[in-house]
Amino acid sequence: MSKKMNTVVSVLIVASILIILNVLVMLRVIDEYASQVLTIAGINVIIALGLNLISGFTGQLALGHAGFMAVGAYTTAALMMKLHLPTLVAVFGGALMSAFFGFLIGLPTLRLRGDYLAIVTLGFGEIIRVLMINLPELTGGPAGLKGIPTFTTNFFWRPVLSFALVYLTMTLVVVLLNNLLNSSHGAAIISIREDEIAANAMGINVFYYKIFAFTLSAFIGGLGGALYAPFFGYLSPNMFNFQKSVEFLIIVVLGGMGNLTGTVVAGIGLTYLQEILRFLKDYRLVIYPIILIIVMIFQPSGIMGLFGNKEFSLTRFVGKLAGKQLSGEQSSDKAGEVQ
Amino acid sequence: MDFLQQFCQQTLNGLSLGSIYALLALGYTMVYGIVKLINFAHGDILMVGAFVSYFVLKQWGITPVTLMLSFLPAMLFCLTMGVLIEKICYKPLRNQPRINALITAIGVSFLLENGARVLPFIGPNPRVYPTLPVVNYKFFGINISQVQILVFVVAIGLMLLLNYIINFTKIGKAMQAVSFDKGAAALMGINVDRIISFTFVLGSSLGAAAGILFASAYPQIEPYMGIMPGMKAFIAAVFGGIGSIPGAVLGGFILGVAETLTKGFLSSQLADAIAFGLLILILVVKPSGLLGKPMGEKV
Numbered sequence: 001m002s003k004k005m006n007t008v009v010s011v012l013i014v015a016s017i018l019i020i021l022n023v024l025v026m027l028r029v030i031d032e033y034a035s036q037v038l039t040i041a042g043i044n045v046i047i048a049l050g051l052n053l054i055s056g057f058t059g060q061l062a063l064g065h066a067g068f069m070a071v072g073a074y075t076t077a078a079l080m081m082k083l084h085l086p087t088l089v090a091v092f093g094g095a096l097m098s099a100f101f102g103f104l105i106g107l108p109t110l111r112l113r114g115d116y117l118a119i120v121t122l123g124f125g126e127i128i129r130v131l132m133i134n135l136p137e138l139t140g141g142p143a144g145l146k147g148i149p150t151f152t153t154n155f156f157w158r159p160v161l162s163f164a165l166v167y168l169t170m171t172l173v174v175v176l177l178n179n180l181l182n183s184s185h186g187a188a189i190i191s192i193r194e195d196e197i198a199a200n201a202m203g204i205n206v207f208y209y210k211i212f213a214f215t216l217s218a219f220i221g222g223l224g225g226a227l228y229a230p231f232f233g234y235l236s237p238n239m240f241n242f243q244k245s246v247e248f249l250i251i252v253v254l255g256g257m258g259n260l261t262g263t264v265v266a267g268i269g270l271t272y273l274q275e276i277l278r279f280l281k282d283y284r285l286v287i288y289p290i291i292l293i294i295v296m297i298f299q300p301s302g303i304m305g306l307f308g309n310k311e312f313s314l315t316r317f318v319g320k321l322a323g324k325q326l327s328g329e330q331s332s333d334k335a336g337e338v339q
Numbered sequence: 340m341d342f343l344q345q346f347c348q349q350t351l352n353g354l355s356l357g358s359i360y361a362l363l364a365l366g367y368t369m370v371y372g373i374v375k376l377i378n379f380a381h382g383d384i385l386m387v388g389a390f391v392s393y394f395v396l397k398q399w400g401i402t403p404v405t406l407m408l409s410f411l412p413a414m415l416f417c418l419t420m421g422v423l424i425e426k427i428c429y430k431p432l433r434n435q436p437r438i439n440a441l442i443t444a445i446g447v448s449f450l451l452e453n454g455a456r457v458l459p460f461i462g463p464n465p466r467v468y469p470t471l472p473v474v475n476y477k478f479f480g481i482n483i484s485q486v487q488i489l490v491f492v493v494a495i496g497l498m499l500l501l502n503y504i505i506n507f508t509k510i511g512k513a514m515q516a517v518s519f520d521k522g523a524a525a526l527m528g529i530n531v532d533r534i535i536s537f538t539f540v541l542g543s544s545l546g547a548a549a550g551i552l553f554a555s556a557y558p559q560i561e562p563y564m565g566i567m568p569g570m571k572a573f574i575a576a577v578f579g580g581i582g583s584i585p586g587a588v589l590g591g592f593i594l595g596v597a598e599t600l601t602k603g604f605l606s607s608q609l610a611d612a613i614a615f616g617l618l619i620l621i622l623v624v625k626p627s628g629l630l631g632k633p634m635g636e637k638v
Contacts, residue, residue: 061438063445108623115377115441116622119573123615126570134608242566246449253442282463285453292446296439297431 003315006322010314018167026160035159037275038268039231042166043224045267048251049173049260050220054117055249056257057181058213059193060110064121065221066244067128070237071098072222073229074132074139077148080230087151091226098222103215110210113196117214125245132237144236151230162231169227170264173220177260178311180216189213193258250292256302261312266303344480349603350596355487355556357595358494362549363572364579364587365501366542372518372582373538375437379444380424381546382569383451386562387420388413388547389554390461393468401469406555410493413551414544421543422536430532455562468558490552497548498588501541505584510537518582567611571598574618580631589629593617 025035051065076094079085085093101124109120132139139145151161180186188209191199200206229235251270255262277284295302301309363385370378392409399405428447432440455461474485505511516524517534525531553568554560575594579586594614602610621628 055438059436059438061441108619112622112626115437116577116626118377118441119570119577120615120618120622123570123574123618127612127615130608130611243449246445249442249445257438282453282457286450286457289446289449289453293428293443293450296443296446297428300435300439 006315006319009318009322013314013318014171018164018171021167022160022164025163032159035163037271039159039162039166041268041271042163042170043228043231044248044251044271045264046166046170046173046227047221047224048248048255048263048267049170049177050217050224051248052252052255052257052260052263053177053189053220054214054217056252056259056263057186057193058189058210059196060210060214061115061118062121062214062217063118063242063245063249064105064123064125064128065217065248066240066242067121067125068098068102068218068221069225069228069244070125070128070132070235070240071101072225073235073240074145075222076226076229077145077235078138080149081147087149087230091223091230094226094229095219095223098225099215099219102218102221103211105218106211106214110214111207122242122245125240125242129237129240132240139235139237142237144234146234148229148233148235150233166227166231169223173223174260174264181260185209185212190258246292247288250288253292253295254302256304256309257300259302259304259309259311262302262304345603346600347479348481349599351481351483351487352603353596353599354592355490355595356599357575357592358490359549359552359556359591360568360572360575360595361588361591362494362497362545362552363568364575364591365498365584366546367573368576368579368581368584368587369514369538369542371576373514373521373535374429374433374440376429376440376444377573378542379441379569380447380451381542382565382567382572383448383455384417384421384543384546384565385550385553385568386455386560386565387451388417388550389468389560389564390455390550391416391547392551393466393554393560396469401471403471406471406489406551410548410551413547417543417547417550418540421539421546425536425539430535452562452565461562463562465559465561468554468560470555470558486555490556493548493552497545501545501584504541510534514538571614574614578617578621578628580628583628583630583632586628586630 021030024030030038047065047069050068051062054060054062072094074094075097076090079090079093080087083090105120105124106117109116133142135141150158151165152158181190188199188204189212191202191204192206192209196206225240247270251267252263254270255264255266274284277287280287299305304310363381366381366384367378370376370381391413395409395412396405399409424447428443429440432443456463471485475482476484476488503511505514513524513529513534514537516527516529517531521531524534549568549572550565553564571594572591575590576587577590578593579588579590594617597613597617598610601607601613
């Protein structure tokens with residue numbers, strides 16, 4: 001089978017998985033509770049993918065993705081409630097606003113080498129939260145913002161539509177990031193993580209690529225938040241505290257920094273784990289940091305490090321299956337090159 | 340005259356707050372100077388120190404003598420903790436990419452905060468820290484309280500002690516050598532591991548002292564109390580030039596004064612934001628900080 005065929009088959013497989021899952025949600029085989037948890041997991045995965053781009057692939061630790069999520073969510077809510085824009089336009093607007101904030105923060109901090117981004121983004125997350133509390137006419141203040149229009153008011157379609165939109169966005173983000181990282185831009189970004197000085201010496205504009213990666217990362221973080229607003233219908237500043245930023249970091253670290261597959265798996269896994277561990281109450285709060293420390297010390301490449309840190313590639317998988325059927329050695333060799 | 344009086348009053352309050360930031364910033368700057376790590380858990384050492392002295396004071400009752408004596412157990416407890424954290428969590432990561440150690444430091448910080456929160460004898464609710472009765476002295480219309488005098492005396496005393504240790508003792512000179520060039524220092528026969536541990540000893544005991552002073556000045560303690568002072572102290576360290584000890588002290592005072600002046604003349608909501616504003620400003624204008632030396636990277 002040719003590369004093109006592999007890609008076509010892969011797209012079909014992804015599409016059919018999405019459709020099947022949606023039908024399952026629609027038929028309530030996946031009940032409303034489970035679909036809600038899965039939708040939240042999808043949003044977490046989207047934001048963690050954004051974080052992985054800057055922290056995992058570019059090697060710059062960012063600690064304020066809850067802040068970008070908040071910017072995306074509140075902007076979307078404001079666009080929908082004040083300007084009555086259609087949902088999808090508002091979601092896009094929210095993500096753009098978040099990217100703008102990312103750009104602004106990145107300008108002074110990414111010029112520098114070192115860990116300044118971590119502390120500045122941390123401060124940004126906190127300041128955004130304080131701003132949200134102190135701008136009651138836009139954000140509802142500390143009590144939160146109620147009555148955000150949801151994707152649909154229809155009781156039956158609401159979980160289906162939320163689920164479909166979030167997972168479609170997630171798929172698009174994965175495809176976007178995968179293609180980006182396999183392009184020359186991606187190679188430049190990864191070279192910064194590996195050795196900034198050497199990258200600079202090779203003529204890579206380090207500052208430009210850092211800003212590019214961080215702005216895109218903020219865009220994706222904002223996108224997750226933007227989807228969160230019409231999905232939940234309610235926002236409060238305390239949803240976006242530092243704890244939340246660290247949750248995204250834990251997803252990235254556990255999945256493996258610089259691995260997209262790991263982020264998806266860990267994001268869905270951890271969100272489910274959080275639900276399962278509810279009976280532990282506050283003790284959950286202790287388990288997370290312990291996971292973080294233990295993974296960092298003993299398995300710094302995360303769960304995907306156990307599988308050789310490779311990305312799961314559907315086209316390659318399809319290629320292998322096809323190769324087996326055709327018993328063609330040459331075809332499986334060829335397919336190995338396709339990501 | 341009224342404005343001037345208020346200005347002086349706020350500056351005095353700021354210097355008192357700033358000396359607490361300075362104590363904490365010293366811990367950040369020393370650790371950064373030696374292992375190139377932002378020790379996120381350092382702010383939580385402040386919280387631990389405050390809680391240790393809280394329990395000690397509850398046992399002994401509050402008098403000026405017990406308050407001074409409570410520094411001892413708090414500092415001992417925190418320095419043990421600091422050394423253990425370094426040995427268990429940071430040492431295995433010393434040769435890994437810096438981002439790994441940074442993430443571990445965040446993990447440790449969360450572990451301390453949330454650990455304190457779930458411990459049954461601490462819990463999430465704020466507690467009132469025992470304080471001495473308030474006594475105010477008046478000079479030229481400016482109030483200075485007993486607590487502020489305590490803060491100044493203890494903070495400046497500890498800074499002088501630290502200055503002595505770093506500049507006039509053998510181990511202090513070894514610290515300077517390690518921060519200058521770890522490899523060369525090891526070749527000269529300096530036990531680098533021991534120096535790193537000693538740095539954490541110094542930093543954590545200063546952090547514990549800062550915790551007691553902070554709790555005396557703002558007598559309410561809870562598990563998350565260390566986050567904000569910790570962050571501001573780190574900013575103070577960057578502002579003064581990270582790695583530079585006089586810089587950390589200067590940065591701490593500047594940050595403290597900026598904060599109280601903002602609170603007094605602009606708005607109390609902005610007071611937390613001003614620290615980050617200063618951080619962005621210094622990163623744009625002079626990234627190496629006020630007293631820091633610009634460091635070229637070696638290949």
